[in-house]
Amino acid sequence: FPMVWDACSDALITFDKENLQDEMAYIVENNIIVAALTKQLENLSDQVRVQYKSKVVKYTWPKSHQVADAIPWVQVTLANGQILQTKLLIGADGPNSMVRREAGIPTVTWNYDQSAVVAVLHLSEPTENNVAWQRFLPTGPIAMLPLSDTESSLVWSTSHRHAEELLQLDEESFVDSINTAFWSNENHSELVETAGSLFRTALSVLMPSAGSARQLPPSVAGIGPKSRIMFPLGMGHASEYIRHRVALIGDAAHRVHPLAGQGANLGFGDVACLTQLLSQAAFNGKDLGAMQHLLEYETERQRHNLPMMAAIDLMKRLYSTNAAPMVVLRTFGLQATNTLPAMKAQIMAFASK
Amino acid sequence: MYSKKFERFILGVCTRCLTSAVNGTTTSARTAVSWTSVRKHHKQFLERRSQNGFAVVRIRHASKTTVDPNEVKRFRLLATKWWNEQGDFAALHSMNDLRVPFIRDNLLNAHGGRQPGKPLAGLRILDVGCGGGLLTEPLGRLGADVLGIDPVADSIGTAEVHAWHDPDLRGNVRYRAITLEELSEKGGKGAGQFDAVVASEVVEHLADLETFTLCCNQVLKPGGSLFITTINKTQLSYALAIVAAEEVLRIVPSGTHDWDKFVSPVDLERLLESNGFHVESIRGMLYNPLSRAWSWTETTSINYALHAVKLEEEPNPDEDDPEDPTVIVAQAKARRWYN
Numbered sequence: 001f002p003m004v005w006d007a008c009s010d011a012l013i014t015f016d017k018e019n020l021q022d023e024m025a026y027i028v029e030n031n032i033i034v035a036a037l038t039k040q041l042e043n044l045s046d047q048v049r050v051q052y053k054s055k056v057v058k059y060t061w062p063k064s065h066q067v068a069d070a071i072p073w074v075q076v077t078l079a080n081g082q083i084l085q086t087k088l089l090i091g092a093d094g095p096n097s098m099v100r101r102e103a104g105i106p107t108v109t110w111n112y113d114q115s116a117v118v119a120v121l122h123l124s125e126p127t128e129n130n131v132a133w134q135r136f137l138p139t140g141p142i143a144m145l146p147l148s149d150t151e152s153s154l155v156w157s158t159s160h161r162h163a164e165e166l167l168q169l170d171e172e173s174f175v176d177s178i179n180t181a182f183w184s185n186e187n188h189s190e191l192v193e194t195a196g197s198l199f200r201t202a203l204s205v206l207m208p209s210a211g212s213a214r215q216l217p218p219s220v221a222g223i224g225p226k227s228r229i230m231f232p233l234g235m236g237h238a239s240e241y242i243r244h245r246v247a248l249i250g251d252a253a254h255r256v257h258p259l260a261g262q263g264a265n266l267g268f269g270d271v272a273c274l275t276q277l278l279s280q281a282a283f284n285g286k287d288l289g290a291m292q293h294l295l296e297y298e299t300e301r302q303r304h305n306l307p308m309m310a311a312i313d314l315m316k317r318l319y320s321t322n323a324a325p326m327v328v329l330r331t332f333g334l335q336a337t338n339t340l341p342a343m344k345a346q347i348m349a350f351a352s353k
Numbered sequence: 354m355y356s357k358k359f360e361r362f363i364l365g366v367c368t369r370c371l372t373s374a375v376n377g378t379t380t381s382a383r384t385a386v387s388w389t390s391v392r393k394h395h396k397q398f399l400e401r402r403s404q405n406g407f408a409v410v411r412i413r414h415a416s417k418t419t420v421d422p423n424e425v426k427r428f429r430l431l432a433t434k435w436w437n438e439q440g441d442f443a444a445l446h447s448m449n450d451l452r453v454p455f456i457r458d459n460l461l462n463a464h465g466g467r468q469p470g471k472p473l474a475g476l477r478i479l480d481v482g483c484g485g486g487l488l489t490e491p492l493g494r495l496g497a498d499v500l501g502i503d504p505v506a507d508s509i510g511t512a513e514v515h516a517w518h519d520p521d522l523r524g525n526v527r528y529r530a531i532t533l534e535e536l537s538e539k540g541g542k543g544a545g546q547f548d549a550v551v552a553s554e555v556v557e558h559l560a561d562l563e564t565f566t567l568c569c570n571q572v573l574k575p576g577g578s579l580f581i582t583t584i585n586k587t588q589l590s591y592a593l594a595i596v597a598a599e600e601v602l603r604i605v606p607s608g609t610h611d612w613d614k615f616v617s618p619v620d621l622e623r624l625l626e627s628n629g630f631h632v633e634s635i636r637g638m639l640y641n642p643l644s645r646a647w648s649w650t651e652t653t654s655i656n657y658a659l660h661a662v663k664l665e666e667e668p669n670p671d672e673d674d675p676e677d678p679t680v681i682v683a684q685a686k687a688r689r690w691y692n
Binding site: 072073087282283284285286287290291292 | 438446447449450453454457470472490491492493494495515518519
């Protein structure tokens with residue numbers, strides 16, 4: 001379960017369930033997911049053909065309704081000269097989607113002036129590793145996500161310069177900086193500490209049973225070989241997810257900050273929704289590229305994704321400062337949320353969808 | 354997004370109201386331009402097909418029994434607009450959401466699922482008055498062997514060109530510019546061939562319903578299904594289907610329907626039951642012009658869908674001709690009387 005806390009104060013929030021029988025979430029390493037998908041694809045080889053090492057050089061779009069001499073489907077021209085035609089083109093080509101660009105779909109984007117450093121961490125000692133940790137530093141959140149009893153995954157969002165420095169460090173210094181980031185209290189100011197502890201006392205009078213015991217994050221001993229990389233962060237949202245015979249899914253449609261760990265999940269949600277709508281359409285004998293069900297996909301997913309993206313962006317901005325008033329505000333907010341079981345249940349339900 | 358859909362609807366309504374005044378001159382000019390290129394393509398397509406060894410479509414003149422020549426003329430002018438999903442036939446496109454499941458599920462009940470992914474595989478279906486093939490294509494995609502017929506040759510041309518692009522349809526969807534009478538009168542060939550006949554939004558355009566019913570009976574296998582969707586003849590249907598749909602909201606091109614030709618479900622049921630059919634179900638349909646969607650509804654006062662089954666015939670040892678429809682009907686009546 002996740003534990004999140006602020007570097008500038010003692011406020012923290014934990015999401016856990018009284019009865020820890022049902023897990024709230026699963027963390028699966030990307031390699032494992034890719035391996036599982038590849039295996040499934042091999043089982044479906046008579047219906048799905050995967051063409052590796054191919055690159056698209058051109059898309060030709062259909063006219064909106066029947067024009068006599070034109071082929072009414074999408075044409076995809078590959079680098080090797082092969083031309084494919086399809087009733088429905090699904091753009092799953094990431095945040096810099098060529099499909100989206102070539103279709104001329106307007107996109108709202110901005111850069112966060114941050115990069116994320118990711119690595120595989122080896123913990124100092126094996127532990128029942130079922131807690132995800134995230135600490136909001138003024139430079140950006142650092143998160144440790146459990147992979148196994150001895151390993152966790154690091155996602156550290158920070159300024160470009162700092163990220164580059166981190167990549168240059170030797171392994172020992174890098175490990176030290178991670179541990180410092182999780183443990184040090186140098187960002188606490190007296191004012192905020194006092195305010196925070198007063199508020200906590202007040203809350204414990206009002207709701208004595210709520211709030212949870214504070215656990216300590218595990219310390220890191222080493223990192224996985226060659227596992228340290230960085231990538232730039234930004235926000236992006238395509239104003240339309242669909243066109244006639246085209247659908248965007250995943251990061252091609254929306255791109256978020258990793259602080260909530262939701263980016264891939266939004267993509268999985270897109271896939272589930274589109275699959276369901278396409279199979280309904282197929283059972284009704286429809287042309288899969290027809291606008292009607294594609295519009296339903298767009299509406300349903302935008303309604304789900306936009307609030308999540310707004311919340312993540314807001315959190316990112318809220319935690320990007322050490323200015324005392326903002327810190328006090330978010331401290332109170334975090335502590336209050338920690339003591340309200342109903343609100344935490346809602347957040348957990350939404351994140352588990 | 355909802356706002357976008359609403360925007361598109363309002364825009365559509367305003368555009369149509371504004372262009373209705375200019376409609377006379379510009380429409381014909383527009384259709385003339387796109388029509389020549391379609392005809393050229395259709396000719397090339399026919400040549401290509403005959404080279405590949407397929408039978409070339411013979412275009413006949415519409416016989417005057419059930420077909421009303423004014424209707425033919427009206428639909429010929431609309432021939433190229435069939436496949437514009439947001440255009441004049443938008444309501445028919447979205448009606449597929451009701452009529453395809455209606456046909457599919459009733460046929461599945463009668464015949465059972467044969468192949469996963471192709472629920473109608475192995476069934477032969479006749480789509481009477483198929484127009485541009487809006488309903489024919491989905492039925493073909495579901496695996497059925499479909500023949501679409503329509504007296505308007507131009508519509509058949511549009512339908513063929515559209516279906517030809519899709520490899521899923523090339524094998525099992527065929528079109529002929531022919532009337533139902535002509536198909537059913539071809540001696541043994543037209544008779545008793547089809548597992549289902551679909552006549553969707555057709556009976557309200559016909560001159561002679563009795564002949565139509567007899568011909569449907571003729572081409573169906575015993576136990577075969579007849580699916581009809583049409584408009585009821587009520588004051589409400591006049592207000593909504595003629596005044597609102599054609600004049601005010603322009604959901605349907607003006608003059609498409611003639612209220613006198615509408616038939617109520619009671620009359621249709623009576624007609625079918627006295628011509629060798631048993632009506633299995635009748636359901637009301639309702640169109641929402643804001644969401645552009647159809648839904649099933651309790652009342653049949655406006656639009657309705659009907660499913661009837663051709664009664665099984667028994668072999669007759671008497672001197673009466675077993676193929677004579679009057680004998681079949683008399684036997685059916687007698688059977689019902691005894692049951």
